Amino acid sequence: MTTQKPTHFINTFLPEAYEKLFFPEFFIAVEPRNWNANAYLMQLVQKNPTISTRNGNKALTEDTKKMQDYVIPGTIADTVLRQMEGALKSAKGKAAISQFWKNSTTIASTSINYEKSKYQLRGQMAEEVVDEDESRSRKKQRVQATQLFESNGVEGEEDEGEAQDIPNNSDEEDDNNDVDDIWESWKRLLKGIRESTVLPALSPESHNVIWCGKKVLCRSVLPVEHFQELNKQVPNIKIQWVDRIFKQLLLEALDTGNKEEWLDKVKMFRNCSSTVDLIAKRDLMTCIFNIFSNLFDGASETLSSSESCLRYYVIDPLLLACNKYLKDLDHDVTFYPGEIELKAMTFQLKDQGITDKRLRYNADGTILCNNIATEVLLSEVSSAFAENDKGKTSFDHYKAMFGLLMMLRTLARKYKYASFNSLRT
DSSP: OOOOOOTTBOTTHHHHHHHHOSOHHHHHHSOGGGOOHHHHHHHHHHHOTTOOHHHHHHHHHHHHHHHTTTBOTTSHHHHHHHHHHHHHHSHHHHHHHHHHHHTHHHHHHHHHHHHHHHHHHHHHHHHHHHHHHHHHHHHHHHHHHHHHHHHTTOOOHHHHHHHHHHHHHHHHHHHHHHHHHHHHHHHHHHHHHHHHSOOOTTOGGGGTOOOOSTTOOOOTTSOHHHHHHHHTTSOOOOOOOOOHHHHHHHHHHHTOOSHHHHHHHHHHHHTOOOOHHHHHHHHHHHHHHHHHGGGGGTHHHHHTTOHHHHIIIIIHHHHHHHHHHHHHTTOOEEEEEEEEEOHHHHHHHHHTTOOOGGGOOEEEEEEEETTTTEEEEEEOOOSSTTOOOHHHHHHHHHHHHHHHHHHHHHHHHHTTTSOHHHHHO
């Protein structure tokens, strides 16, 4: 099996890298835009927790210099390597590296402890399988004893209390034990990163947040193995498949080449007979078809003219259709378009005694669950259609992160007696 060579390396890189570089894996696995001294040292210490400060700095300096011979001049990789070399010689760069090594023991021990915890968890899970039958047997015996006491007219209140208490608490205790070691390990790791790295004020790691999930790239400051292990613990969003009754009509509609044929398929879809439980889904898909009918009238040019046009013609109508679908399923929800105040953020600020309206969060759209008076959906549109404004996109991404955190925190406080596993899933 051959490894595909990234476009920023010259042809001789892969054959010679493992012979001449101390830590070539870093430059192969990490995108050039994420190359920096702290990221290099972080992964180096994770790979070799016993490496000394002198050897680590030597590896960083020599690899940075040698790598310049293996990248194509003028590429982002070439630019970043030259910046790294300059940073290593500056007073600020030397101070940051010195600070990193002061906290390297925490980072190294976290890596070792995490691996230990992982195997401990596997052992615990094996023990739980063995103990499960015994637990069920004890529960069955308690129930039989209670029934026997009741049939004989005996109160047996104490035994009944025991029979109820143990089963009700054991599941949540097991759930908590399963995740404690993982989260404690990550807490120590993030603490070490904050103490050893100069992080941007809005970065998730600065606020004990981990960006993870299916198809989410590992950020350069995080160890790849930890990140992959954590992704196994994150529940995936359940995909809502199109019912087979609608599938053929949907495929035919997508194959149409003009508006007349498209509208005919939409009409057929709207008149499609279905069971009661599928009517809401049929109506939702019909609404989506109608929204995209505008694309046949040159709306695609309009969508690329501004963010407001994209929201008005596509995003807000889609969210309104989703809101109607939820209402058809008897959920008490309301969609709010435009620059609408995020109630969850306001609530959390007010809880801290902050009432300055200039600090409130205005979202591009929200869906509010009325019976709990907080949002369950947050919408942020970063730019017009097909426009790549990286600065605006990055800012809105961080902004939405804080908004979602406040929504989760509000829900967690409202249901404060729920188990961690309930909130996680």
